[in-house]
Amino acid sequence: MSSLFSLLSYPFIQNAFLAGTCIAIVAAVTGYFLLLRGLTFAGHALPNIGFAGAAGAVLLGLDPLLGLLAFTIGAAIGIGLLGRNLRERDLAIGILMTFALALGLLFLSLYNGYAERVYSILFGTILGISRLDVLLSFGVSLLILASILLLFRPLLFSSYDPEVAAARGVPVRLLAIAFLVLVALTIAIAVQIVGALLVFTLLVGPAATAGRLALRPATVILLAVLLGLLYTWLGILLAVISGTIPVSFFIAFLSFVVYLPVRFGIGGFRRQRPASSPISRQASAN
């Protein structure tokens, strides 16, 4: 136990906790809207596309985060422009994603050097998170949260009912693109700890579970943030204790283990309705 405390006193582990906290909060909030807008596949594809950018940047001798940011934001704008036809959009995203993964593979095979930076982009690491990374995560998180707060009502409205929202004067398409850029930024800061392959866990897991437990949008978001924090803190702690297993495994594992009983067990109360609403009474009288 005392050795655990001495482990936690290491600056890089404290940095992982601080950055992880920012990431968990932002990922849960953007993840809620991602689910609402039926963009979960985009949430899966964006980090993979970002991986290609990161690999390309490594090949060119640039910071992989720059390449990741360029590719995810570019793809986010592209997906936002694709419009609302779900089936066509997901097809286009799928083809774009596999192409990006192929590019990433090409960049990796062309790169002769030590590819550890690329692997850490793929799987994440709690090692080597600097104080600067923490500050960067904090700043970007504040920016994302402030933007979501500003866009909150029109974003919620257009997520549920884009047609009426457009008729009421909400700039629906612009909002769709702005939101996906915020998702791209979220992914960019989250990748350093959870990695491109498992960012999806933090984006979708907490919001999916919270959406089955709470009724009001604000409550769902709050619950998603709490779950995200729980997964991230516990995940980092377990990764520190285990020493070799990456944190992304533990976060994904916890997310799965909590979602499972919520999906199939409790949450059944949601399917009940009051015994006699006036309308159902009328209907049965007819």
Place this chain on the structure above:
Amino acid sequence: MSTQHNQRAISLHLASERPSSPEADPGAGTTPAAIIELEGVSVCLGGRTILQEVTFNIRPGEFIAVLGPNGAGKSTLLKVLLGLIKPSAGRVRIFGQAPRRGNQLIGYAPQHRTLEGALSLRARDLVGFGLDGHRWGPGWFISGRRRRQAIIEEALAEVDALELADMPVALLSGGEQQRLLIAQALLSQPRLLLLDEPLSNLDISHEQEIIALIARLCRARGMTVLLVSHDVNPLLPVIDRVLYLARGHAAIGRPEQVITSSTLSALYGAPVEVVEALGRLFVVGVDI
């Protein structure tokens, strides 16, 4: 049919609540000028002509059924009125002005489909979108929260759905969801209500409830209603006129004038027979 037409479901108990809109209202007080004017309006979408030189006027307080086969441009017409689609030719005037997005005088409920994510949304949240869903910011810290809830509950009560206020939207039936969408559309105190297929996916008893509700709102508020439907029969007792769209053309008039073999044959450009049987009107001879 004309005797049916007189059995209008008029309910006046809400007349005292008739909203006094501070915004432009050229029709009030004076002779009822047209609230909607279309002159030679054509709409092309993706190289296909949807509407072709459509001309008609609609007066304040009229209850209009918009009829026609699939793809005749019924939904497109509503979107033109909402300013969501620009006509390629012609002139459109609503309340004497060009159509524009975000016009508070128009309430709109689009063709309904069940929303997957609506589980974590209560009826009152959905209706509340009509009040301030288009405003920036989260709206959590505004001072008039209690007043906001009162307005939402008033709208819910008006569509007989107050008991559903805290229910998740996804658990409600098609008819109940339709009530909520109408309540949402009513929140900006519109003078014109555009309803796209509000009767689809409803069983007969719920269909009658929704029609009675819309007719009551139309008469009590003096609100103009355009209701898109694929079947005129349940609407015949309550509507003033029908707007029939086919092949991009439009015919408007009282049901007994428009829904006739000669008018519809001219509109479709093909022989069409209107048959009255079992107290209902049937249009036969074309794919409708």
